[in-house]
Amino acid sequence: MIEIELVELINRIQRVKAESQIIELKAAHKGCPKKLYDTLSAFSNQDSGGIIIFGLDEKENYKIVGVYDAQDLINKVNEQCKQMIPVVRPMFTIVQLYGVNVVSAEIPGIDISERPCYYGGVGRVKGSYIRSGDSDEPMSEYEIYSYEAYRKKYEDDVRINEKAAMDTVDIIQLEKYLEIIKENNPKLSKLSDDQIRQFLNMVVDGKPTLVCILLFSIYPQMLYPQYTINAMVVPGYEKGDISLDGSRFIDNRRIEGTIFEILEDSIKFLQKNMRIKTVIDPNTGKRIDKLEYPIVALREAVLNALVHRDYSIHTQSMPIEIVMYKDRIEIKNPGGLYGRLTIDKLGKIQPDTRNPLLARALETLKITENRYSGIPTIQRELKEAGLTEAKFLNSRNEFVVTFYNAYDNPDKLEIEPSKIAILGFCKQPRSRKEIGDFLGKTTIYYVTKQFINPLLKSGELKMTIPEYPKSKNQKYYSHMEA
Numbered sequence: 001m002i003e004i005e006l007v008e009l010i011n012r013i014q015r016v017k018a019e020s021q022i023i024e025l026k027a028a029h030k031g032c033p034k035k036l037y038d039t040l041s042a043f044s045n046q047d048s049g050g051i052i053i054f055g056l057d058e059k060e061n062y063k064i065v066g067v068y069d070a071q072d073l074i075n076k077v078n079e080q081c082k083q084m085i086p087v088v089r090p091m092f093t094i095v096q097l098y099g100v101n102v103v104s105a106e107i108p109g110i111d112i113s114e115r116p117c118y119y120g121g122v123g124r125v126k127g128s129y130i131r132s133g134d135s136d137e138p139m140s141e142y143e144i145y146s147y148e149a150y151r152k153k154y155e156d157d158v159r160i161n162e163k164a165a166m167d168t169v170d171i172i173q174l175e176k177y178l179e180i181i182k183e184n185n186p187k188l189s190k191l192s193d194d195q196i197r198q199f200l201n202m203v204v205d206g207k208p209t210l211v212c213i214l215l216f217s218i219y220p221q222m223l224y225p226q227y228t229i230n231a232m233v234v235p236g237y238e239k240g241d242i243s244l245d246g247s248r249f250i251d252n253r254r255i256e257g258t259i260f261e262i263l264e265d266s267i268k269f270l271q272k273n274m275r276i277k278t279v280i281d282p283n284t285g286k287r288i289d290k291l292e293y294p295i296v297a298l299r300e301a302v303l304n305a306l307v308h309r310d311y312s313i314h315t316q317s318m319p320i321e322i323v324m325y326k327d328r329i330e331i332k333n334p335g336g337l338y339g340r341l342t343i344d345k346l347g348k349i350q351p352d353t354r355n356p357l358l359a360r361a362l363e364t365l366k367i368t369e370n371r372y373s374g375i376p377t378i379q380r381e382l383k384e385a386g387l388t389e390a391k392f393l394n395s396r397n398e399f400v401v402t403f404y405n406a407y408d409n410p411d412k413l414e415i416e417p418s419k420i421a422i423l424g425f426c427k428q429p430r431s432r433k434e435i436g437d438f439l440g441k442t443t444i445y446y447v448t449k450q451f452i453n454p455l456l457k458s459g460e461l462k463m464t465i466p467e468y469p470k471s472k473n474q475k476y477y478s479h480m481e482a
Helices: 001-016 037-044 069-080 121-126 142-154 171-184 184-192 193-199 210-216 261-274 293-306 356-364 374-385 410-423 432-439 444-458
Strands: 022-025 050-054 091-099 102-107 131-133 134-139 229-233 253-254 276-280 287-291 320-323 327-336 391-395 397-406
Touching: 001 022, 001 091, 001 102, 037 069, 037 102, 037 131, 050 069, 050 287, 069 091, 069 102, 121 193, 131 320, 134 391, 171 193, 171 210, 171 356, 210 261, 210 356, 229 261, 229 293, 229 444, 253 261, 261 293, 261 320, 293 320, 293 327, 293 356, 293 397, 320 410, 410 432, 410 444, 432 444
Parallel strands: 022 050, 229 320
Antiparallel strands: 050 102, 091 102, 131 134, 229 253, 276 287, 320 327, 327 397, 391 397
16 A cells, blocks of 8 residues: 555544454554464455554554554564465555654455465464454364365265265165266266266265265265254244243254255245235235245255255254244355355356265256356345345355345334434434343344334434444444534
């Protein structure tokens, strides 16, 4: 960055009084910080990289204290960067303010194929970090494995379980699959069935692979008890909300079987627990029952979770989860987006496939198209149903799809008066918790969604830290204090 950009960044930090996902502050007026390795690793392991600013003291209300010696600082930071694997190449900027020097070090994000970046002095396991908010957190063993699995192209769907045996496989269903393969690929008909099974990686060393068990086992959960879907209906807007009779769940089920059985039983569960709205067709006058959510969209989301979840040994104790709330459905699967795929590219590019054999088998069986049309199909179905687009969240070790319904909320009558009250209460900046306490609401998600977000959208409420909407120090106001 150029000097004027650094000055503007310093001014913004002093105004906001907070670090962030990409900003780390170090005082450095008494010497160079000796252990920058955690931050160097964390910034290198995120696409955006990050910026370390030396010469601002967070403990002194973000005062500009300057650095002890700009050139010596740069040399010593560079020495620490050389101890990272791979080596970090920072870009420095120096600016003089109030008679002292402030130094920034821009840390570039490294390519995903080279991650994790870690401190060589302690090794990959102890030296790999990831940025979470404004702190550097040690990478879990699974997060480290995920990068290695992508780099080395591990195929977890073809691993074998030493306890597995061919007599646990439904041979008839497996043979039907082989017949389809032969029809589509006549040259394979020259091989024996055993050769084809091995060629397709359905069997390795005489044992069924994971994909064979998931698709054709008599009971997959005999070997993999948590490769299931845990489906539940809660009575409120968050887990922990209870109904009038004290129940935490309206319905709660563990869905087992092969992938085909889990998919179909999950859809039945969703249909059973969805509300039905009767509408009148304006053209014909006929009454039409309309489901709360479009089934096609939900099926695509559940199928995507089953196909693209992480099936490594690190996540085999983690089931997929479907949770139905009053206002939404969340479908969560273990393992974030794979490889270079990002949220903004979903459904737009051909991604790397975490479980290529499983995806191919389901395409052959016409369960999925495997043409990256799932996300566009979901959004199209929701639009046709008059619902808002599905939201996608890619967090540490988890991918979440959220569908929102359009049904009138039973609390609707209280919303408008409460909005008016909030605007009066927020003549002074208030936090989300303070607004929730004022309304007598304990669920912050509900307060944010039903009250704060609409008022932000209308411009009636404003944020004190608009540059960092998710800051833990965020407050909301209806007008500036006098």
